[in-house]
């Protein structure tokens with residue numbers, strides 16, 4: 113039986129490329145994962161669809177899917193065949209219009225953002241439900257500065273668009289659109305590209321993690337110590353860096369890329385390989401979206417470089433280095449936030465804290481993140497075993513448990529949050545330490561029903 117999903121008109125903010133215009137008619141799509149959730153039965157894994165266009169309107173592309181399922185090549189996923197077929201994307205951002213590996217039809221649906229299709233198995237539209245979810249998501253955004261913000265719930269209410277909706281909201285909140293004369297459509301286009309460049313197959317390093325880090329970054333930017341000194345440019349950069357800091361993360365760590373002689377490891381000479389890639393990817397999306405094209409080339413270059421320096425600070429292998437520098441500054445009391453270099457350093461520390469703050473969230477949220485990162489580690493270990501590579505630390509499911517990994521990780525991050533509390537001396541920093549301490553205790557003495 114053929115199921116036909118008729119996707120609505122796809123509005124584009126730039127002309128349809130020539131190579132697509134030439135291709136009216138059927139296309140063939142191969143996949144091993146379902147379009148609207150659930151794996152595709154083997155016999156259905158080849159699907160057909162159609163692309164057509166209206167020659168009078170080059171801003172519109174019509175896409176018709178016949179139970180379309182697209183194959184993702186860019187992540188390691190639980191499916192062996194997909195893992196084996198993985199090849200990391202190069203730093204070239206591919207055309208956003210092609211039906212291509214790594215771009216599912218659901219992504220296209222999201223780009224539409226019209227929410228006219230929200231069922232899993234039927235073509236029915238549920239506009240009333242959509243409206244209900246949208247208003248609840250909007251309601252949640254009123255509390256976006258709360259440390260208890262439930263990004264998992266927000267993601268559901270926003271139909272999987274938490275990163276786009278949250279970041280857009282924060283840009284508005286800080287009047288960044290007005291202050292930097294940003295084109296709203298370009299901004300939305302950029303944010304959609306950012307969200308879609310995260311790999312949904314990754315249990316942890318996906319767009320939801322980026323949304324979580326962006327929300328945490330907002331909490332830190334709001335800390336009185338910082339807020340009073342930050343410029344709009346600092347805030348713009350802080351939010352951009354948080355949203356893009358793990359772009360195109362392949363779901364495996366640097367150690368894996370090195371031992372498998374991955375081309376990215378060679379490209380970045382084995383140093384901060386992933387972070388360099390996230391940064392370059394972010395720059396390529398910024399350029400592709402033309403979000404900052406109205407700024408002078410000097411300002412743009414300056415923004416891109418500062419963005420890089422923020423993202424590179426999230427390299428966990430350089431954690432001790434940043435921590436020592438932070439501690440030394442606090443001991444000497446020589447951080448002056450009217451100095452732009454010092455403010456930049458504090459932004460680096462804020463982003464670091466936001467990136468690894470999941471052990472400091474309320475238990476019910478923290479526990480979810482712990483299980484997600486552990487699953488990603490263990491999947492990497494499985495791949496390493498299959499490829500006869502040495503299994504990386506923490507990635508061996510036969511040796512480690514979630515609790516054991518968490519106790520170790522919390523011990524690593526505790527000193528950073530202690531220094532952050534010394535710097536910010538705020539109610540939030542005390543809440544953070546209190547959650548972290550009680551979460552560690554829960555992992556150390558797990559009451560069975562909590563796990």
Ligand SMILES: Nc1ncnc2c1ncn2[C@@H]1O[C@@H]2COP(=O)(O)O[C@H]2[C@H]1O
Nearest residue numbers: 426428468470471481482485517518521
């Ligand atoms: N809850 C956690 N438990 C263990 N490791 C974590 C946890 N959260 C983050 N990390 C690690 O911290 C790292 C921060 O940088 P990455 O996102 O590259 O990869 C992250 C993980 O390796």
